[in-house]
Amino acid sequence: MAVKPMGGKRGMPVPKGAIKKGTAKRLLHYVFHYNKGRMILVFLSLFLSAIGGLVSSVFMQINIDKVIVPGVQAGSFDAVAKKLALNLTIMGSVYVVSLIGTFLYNRIMAVVTQGVLYRLRKDMFENMQDLPIKYFDTHAHGEIMSSYTNDVDAVRQLVGQSIPTLFSSTLSLLVSVSVMLSYSFIMTAVFIAFVAGMFVIVKFVGGRSAKHMVAQQHSLAQEEGFVEEMIKGQKVVKVFTHEERAKEKFDLYNDALCRDATEAHVYGNILGPILKNMGDFVYVFLALTGGILLSTGIPNPSFGNVFTGSILPITLGMVIPFLGMSRRSTQAVNEMSQQVSMIAMGLAGASRVFTLMDEKPETDEGYVTLVHAEIDENGELTETQKRTGIWAWKHYHKADGTTTYTRLRGDIVMEQVDFGYVPEKQVLTDVSLYAKPGQQIAFVGATGAGKTTITNLINRFYDIADGKIRYDGININKIKKSDLRRSLGIVLQDTNLFTGTVMENIRYGRLDATDEECMESAKLANAHDFICRLPEGYQTMLTNNGSNLSQGQRQLLSIARAAVADAPAMILDEATSSIDTRTEALVQDGMYKLMQGRTVFVIAHRLSTVRKSNAIMVLDHGRIIERGTHEQLIEQKGVYYRLYTGAFELE
């Protein structure tokens, strides 16, 4: 048996390990590569939108100095009416442009963000579909899911919010600082000193916040694990009246979570007020500096005058807009700081998404394909598009450039196969077996003996370490995986149904099957009766892995699904374990019909199920210890005999 995945974990992912190298670059590639034009437009729009804010503060001052004061001095409105009208027109036009910018960037960003998320999901899912089974066996399903939900969501915040905010804040900081420089070097120096101080605070408080955030995620995950275990076992909890104990233990986890969450939130919450009020301090200090400069009248070097050679003292008309600028800039710093945690979480999310995307897909060097065939008048196999019931392996020989067709018969041979899921632990040792076309081969043995492993190797869910497996004389490594698997119908112990109607679920076996064919298969699997009794028959919706059906009914459906696939060979892995013996007897008929003319591998717990097999392999710790027909094995009076007579334990 492969490593069973742990129960799903949902909710926030636990940050672990470092962020993958190059994550930011790659994410930006997603943003920019597909949206070059859009992103240029976005930045342009952001720029335009920022100008609006700038103009409103600049023109306020201009209007006061150039319109109102002269107007008052002149004592007449008409003297300055023209000037005011002009100013208002300029303001109005800039505002209109700025509004358009705001509107555009918001809309385009919506398109860009959703587009990036769509692509991330798509690439992630497509790569995931091609991953080997091993990946799914060794990763918690909840963890995989969390990449689709939490991680993508974190990326959404990063792309949709943080990137534009960072850009516009940086922009307004740069613009403000350059305007400031044009007013006064001294005051700008005071300002920059404060901003540097703000960044130090962001680093300290933000760092604390991030540290506790990690602790919070950790206790959240722990609590979630406990809750999940308890709730999944809720019925057992009730049967054992264990509710009080569960509550006690829950409270421990819950309290720990509350402690960590509070710490994390405290630091997160106070960062804003600290920075905001730092902005006020800056304002006062700048006003003070300005005041001193004004009253002392010392020279005030700036870009505005340093090149003209005459360094004049500062004026009130310069101090006031400077103060306005400083306020805008500290706001920008504040906005940037609010993005810090979002960026960290977004990058961590993106890193996990990319890790999933970078998992190595199943390799497939196979080139032999499976085709429908018919036999022409000369008795030769020829390829055809029709379903003829005859299958052939299309084998292209590189050496001489010829193509040969081998009829699919279901002749499967394993030669001295060794295998282990991990190198340290060998699961199968020196397994050799053959299945002649149309034969039924059964595997019997305790859990962990290697029964399912053998079937995992035949359909190449895992690749063998040593030895050979041949299918109709062809090494299965040469057969394309998808074609190999199409040739094998599989019914698994853990039935998995998909959201959709009963009919759709059966049709999953063969997408072009007609309704009639699906119903025929259901009849064969003895599922037709219960399906007809469902509220809407074949059109009944199944949700939650068919939670509205019993385990036995689910197994019948998955048998029907395999039947409609009509594959030349079959693997039945505990296909009837949850069907009661009486129903099984009924299914058995259908199964025998299904098995007719096919090579079938059967794994069954009930020995009655495997009795009629052509050969029974008794596995123990990855070795075949006995083989033969039922009668032969009974005669041998070995392990099988003891199993059969109940003197030996199967599990």
Place this chain on the structure above:
Amino acid sequence: MITTVKTLLKSVREYKKVSLVTPVFMVLEALCECLIPFVMSKMLIGTAPLPQILTYGGIMIALAVLSLLSGIMGGRFAAKASCGFAKNLRHDLFYAVQKFSFKDVDTFSASSLVTRLTTDVTNVQQSYQMCLRIVIRVPILFIFSVVMSMSINWKLALVFVIIVPFLLGALILLMSKVMPFFRKIFKKYDAMNNSVQENVGGIRVVKSFVREDYEKQKFDKASREVKDDFTKAEKMIALTSPIMMFAMYTSSMLITFIGATLIIGTGTWDAVAGAVVGPLTPSQLSAVITYGVQMLSSMMMVSMIAVMMTMSIESANRIGEVINTVSDLTSPEQGETAVADGSVRFENVSFKYSEKANKNALENINLDIRSGETVGILGGTGSSKTTLIQLIPRLYDATEGTVYVGGKDVREYDLDTLRKEVSVVLQKNVLFSGTIKENLRWGDETADDEELIRVCKLAQAHEFITSFPDGYDTYIEQGGTNVSGGQKQRLCIARALLRKPKILILDDSTSAVDTKTDALIRMAFEKEIPGTTKIIIAQRVASVEKADKIVILDGGKIIACGKHDELLKTSDVYREIYEAQTKSTSDKGGDE
């Protein structure tokens, strides 16, 4: 909605104080925030403003310090209040689930309960914190801005009277359009993630049927739809900012124009001070504009909060749903605390899982089991075997008729007493992460090691437990994945035995145990706990062959009941099952 909020707020409890203190600090902070621009505007007037700067700068720094302190305190208390509230919510949810009846557990799926306890609580927590920190501030900022701008010049402030309703109307209109749309999208989004989950869970099926490309297409379609819908919704939301800015720009231009006219019309130039004097000064004009921005952005904040709130309303509802679930199956007050003996009697019992079901799962069941008897129950898939036995420990209540245990109606017993005396080994059983000892002690916390060994020997588990390197201290992984199915079943039986029940029910609990061990377990029961009533649901005839009574169920009805020999003669179904299972093994004995 209001009732939901009320339900949830009950969970605030000991965090009421901090919850109430937080807004006080936030109000203080908001007040400082409002006063600071006012002081700021006073700071720079005239040509020699140094003394002015010092005075007003001092006031401003004092205000900033006050604002800083209240901001920090508010932030701290808000964190404490919201995290504490979340803690209580999780507490109440978990406790509510512990009170659930089996029926309730069926109604809410496990994964949906986990989501409610995690994601939904987090959503509500965020909204709560926002309420405490922002919701109080916003009206204060708004009112203060209105008052201040009115007090400076009410004519100018009239501009806002026109702009504010326009902005409000536009925002409400937008939100009312976007919200229902969003709710619809979230459903689609959930469906998409659900299908990924199915895909991951069923990856073996996907790969066996070579359906990777089909799945890719399916996912692509779903995620494309999600993308399109989200884009549409976000494009709508994207209108809020421009609307807001439009209001802001329009009002500032109007004010500039009207203000300029007013100042020029009424003001005079004071050459000594170098400033305009009159009923309205230029610096007052810019103050009005500042307040206007504050006013409008506080409204913007309201609309953002509205968005977040509506999103978490759904979460709040889902939480309320669980907390408000009143289990229809509760322990009676002063219920019987002693069960006389292990007799069980069903009297005209019918049962259906939900009132809406049109067919009874059990139909008019009459059955009498004497104390100490061994009873076997056989029946096909879906014949309601499990349903039948679940009525005995009152995991469900009979819809009609009465179930008696020890001569009394099960509904008269204290629930804990009844379930202690009626021990069920469930079909879908679970071991929990922890050592074997810890798991066993679920049955009896006070049991000593000898007692544990005794029950494990009874359940034929002692041998394999001692074969583990750590013996009884072997750690069981979550879901019991590191023991085999048969071992798990025997541990579960041992756990149930530890309760020393008067009635022991095994619901297909030895299906993964081989016949020999199965027989050994039954023999041990016979010998060691003869006084205990044993009810055994089985697939194999052999498991129940020697029972005092065998009950055959079909479609929720008892179609035959009697001893093995009688049934062979009288019941065709029983004979059929028996033959199906023994014929295949011919004369070699054992059916597996």
